[in-house]
Amino acid sequence: MLASLLTVALIVGGAALLSWPLGRFMAALFSGRYAKADILFARIAGSSKDQDWKAYSVALLVFNAVMFAFVFALLSLQHLLPLNPDGQGPASIHLIFNTTASFVTNTNLQHYSGESTWSYLAQLAGLMWLQFVSAATGIAALAALARGIAGHPSMGNFFIDLQRAAFCVLLPIALVVALSLAASGVPMTLEGAAQVTTLEGAAQTIARGPAAAFVAIKQLGTNGGGFFGPNSTHPFENPTLWANFIEMFAIIIIPMACVWMFGRMIGRIRHAGAIFGVMAALLLVKITAVIAFEATPSQAFADLPIEQNVGNLEGKELRLGATTGPLWAAITTSTSNGSVGAMHDSLNPLAGLVPMAGMWLNETFGGVGVGMINMFLYIIVAVFVAGMMVGRTPEYLGHRIEGREMRLAVLALISHPVLILGGTALFAATSWGVDTLANSGAHGFSEILYEFSSSAANNGSGFEGLGDNTAPWNWATGIVMLIGRYLPILVPLAIVGSLMAKRRSAESAGTLSVEGNTFGIMLLITILIFGALTFFPAAALGPIAEHVTLMR
Amino acid sequence: MNHILPSLRLWIATLLICVLAYGAVVLGFAQTVAPFQANGSIIVQDGRPIGSRLIAQNFTQDRYFWPRPSAADYNGMGAMGSNLSPTSDKLKQRAAETVSRYAAAQDDPIPADLVAASGGGLDPHISLAGARYQAGRVAAARGLPVRSVEAVIDRLAFAPGGAFAPDRIVNVLELNMALDKLGR
Incomplete structure (x- = not known):
């Protein structure tokens, strides 16, 4: 109990404290405070022209298309290229499509095990590169959104923003994290697998590789794709409790800082404080719930002569302590990271519901950049509903919210449950999903529901019992990830583009304040009603049904 | 464009x-x-690599401490968890098999970590309780007094994170190497 409290306080509290100076730095960076760097970036890009929302969006899409094309080609040709000491062969076309889509969209859903699928070159120049640039894409989009809301005449230049995010935010922090991880025991080598003969004389082949560099940016950019199959439960990705703390910290620091960056760029830090408060409250509720549910010992051991004085240990690593598995589960799914520090499929049913809820809401800090953008959509809806309730013209920071903005916001918000529930229904009803389950009954349904939630939320974690490296799963989740990425980035940019075109009114005493408790509670209720009402029936069929019928 | x-x-x-x-x-x-x-914490003994300090290897003989169950069967190229739900019958069956392998009984219940498979299937540690639970078997197989085996366990057991994770654990490979050094 004490250890749990200390751990949560250290990770969440510590990250919250450090997010403040980082947010300030990021706001300064994206406001052009570092002119020398910007001149260099302009020279590298050969472009520094101001862009309106359409040009910015097109630039974002073109660069993301280049990302997709390059990595798709690299993964397809890996068996012909160097840095392949373990002789990985060609992968199937649908797995290559799925993996490329997954890493381009910052999802990092993995239908493969890295150590037995990709060469070191594919992992480093393909997947790790995407972990940098896809995260930078998200942060850039947030900077553009903030500029629009702040009333700037243009949204900035995507190519400059991407370099600011990649070179000035992600790279230096990733370097610190990677060096710390290397010092604490994460391998970093280009040698192939090690051959050993065990004490009992058996042969064991041990996969290794350049993991330290990979794991650092995987955590930091809310990417989540592991170097090895079982992600950060693998002792090489997460060798000590201290490494584990660094990794959990790295998951959440930039998503938290993005809120402060947004607040500073729009010049409304108290508004950011209210948003941060709502996000933190939801996160703490989820953390408390998952740790409490996971303290229940495994039902499977109940009638056997097994000491049940610890919580559920299936799928957990002893060196990482009792708390960090469930804590990680809450953090990684609140932030769209998707790395795991314990196997989510083996969580107690209600504990397994918490990560799903995190992905359904998808903005309790959320992915780097995009978490705050998702929250912007909820803010638009909350402000609109609040305005209607008190009979005033809905305004957000002096911008009038009208039919067009609302239609767009609802379109983006509705796409999330449509992708998740539609996909789940299709796969639960057909052999595409049913034939791939590891667990039967309600838990099997949860595996399908989790997979689509993870894809649509660009999270990437999984109930990994699912045999998901099949053509239907690879194509379907690949498409869901692409829609789930670009729609919620482009639609908010379009909304702000539409707001920018209108005359901005001055805020008066009659304007609904977006600071303080009233706004915070309104926002919280909007999120809960949207999330709870849309997903409750699916939750009832999966984890809740499993808990009620099978747990004693 | x-x-x-x-x-x-x-x-x-x-x-x-x-x-x-x-x-x-x-x-x-x-x-x-x-x-x-950086190269995988590979331990070399008498010029031969015998395993990684961080990666569980299988032990089946009575004279060695056994690691936690592995859904990957200790395959260093195919790490994985069981991904079974606590409500799964398969998990119950697997647990029953482990219990009978250790001949655990109601008056001498087995620590849960020896029955639960780890996340990656390569967890190199067992709990202090899990090590003590096996000390009698190992001591008997080696013809050593239980006390001296327990002394080795206590020497190698450590809390992985001080106040953040106070429950002590032992590295199985290091424990077995220390026993081999002890002889018999």
Whole structure:
């Protein structure tokens, strides 16, 4: 109990404290405070022209298309290229499509095990590169959104923003994290697998590789794709409790800082404080719930002569302590990271519901950049509903919210449950999903529901019992990830583009304040009603049904 | 399309800086500062690599401490968890098999970590309780007094994170190597 409290306080509290100076730095960076760097970036890009929302969006899409094309080609040709000491062969076309889509969209859903699928070159120049640039894409989009809301005449230049995010935010922090991880025991080598003969004389082949560099940016950019199959439960990705703390910290620091960056760029830090408060409250509720549910010992051991004085240990690593598995589960799914520090499929049913809820809401800090953008959509809806309730013209920071903005916001918000529930229904009803389950009954349904939630939320974690490296799963989740990425980035940019075109009114005493408790509670209720009402029936069929019928 | 050229230039620049330079710095640092860990913490005994300090290997003989169950069957190239739900019958069956392997009984229940498979299937540790639970078997097989086996366990057991994770654990490979050094 004490250890749990200390751990949560250290990770969440510590990250919250450090997010403040980082947010300030990021706001300064994206406001052009570092002119020398910007001149260099302009020279590298050969472009520094101001862009309106359409040009910015097109630039974002073109660069993301280049990302997709390059990595798709690299993964397809890996068996012909160097840095392949373990002789990985060609992968199937649908797995290559799925993996490329997954890493381009910052999802990092993995239908493969890295150590037995990709060469070191594919992992480093393909997947790790995407972990940098896809995260930078998200942060850039947030900077553009903030500029629009702040009333700037243009949204900035995507190519400059991407370099600011990649070179000035992600790279230096990733370097610190990677060096710390290397010092604490994460391998970093280009040698192939090690051959050993065990004490009992058996042969064991041990996969290794350049993991330290990979794991650092995987955590930091809310990417989540592991170097090895079982992600950060693998002792090489997460060798000590201290490494584990660094990794959990790295998951959440930039998503938290993005809120402060947004607040500073729009010049409304108290508004950011209210948003941060709502996000933190939801996160703490989820953390408390998952740790409490996971303290229940495994039902499977109940009638056997097994000491049940610890919580559920299936799928957990002893060196990482009792708390960090469930804590990680809450953090990684609140932030769209998707790395795991314990196997989510083996969580107690209600504990397994918490990560799903995190992905359904998808903005309790959320992915780097995009978490705050998702929250912007909820803010638009909350402000609109609040305005209607008190009979005033809905305004957000002096911008009038009208039919067009609302239609767009609802379109983006509705796409999330449509992708998740539609996909789940299709796969639960057909052999595409049913034939791939590891667990039967309600838990099997949860595996399908989790997979689509993870894809649509660009999270990437999984109930990994699912045999998901099949053509239907690879194509379907690949498409869901692409829609789930670009729609919620482009639609908010379009909304702000539409707001920018209108005359901005001055805020008066009659304007609904977006600071303080009233706004915070309104926002919280909007999120809960949207999330709870849309997903409750699916939750009832999966984890809740499993808990009620099978747990004693 | 005036966005294509800048995109291609950024492609090159980010590849050079975020992959080549970043990777080289981390690689150079790791290989200089922590070469043992950087290459997988491979333990060499009498000139032969016998395993990784961080990766569980299978032990089946009575004279060795046994690791936690592994859904990957201790395959260092195919790490994985069981992914079974606590409500799963398969998990119950597997647990029953483990219990009978240890001949655990109601008056002498087995610590849960020896029955629960780890997340990656390669957890190199067992709990202090899990080690003590096996001490009698190991001591008998080696013809050693239980006391001296327990002394080795106590010497090697450590709390992985001080106040943050106070429950002590033992590295199975190190424990078994220490026993081999003890003799018999």
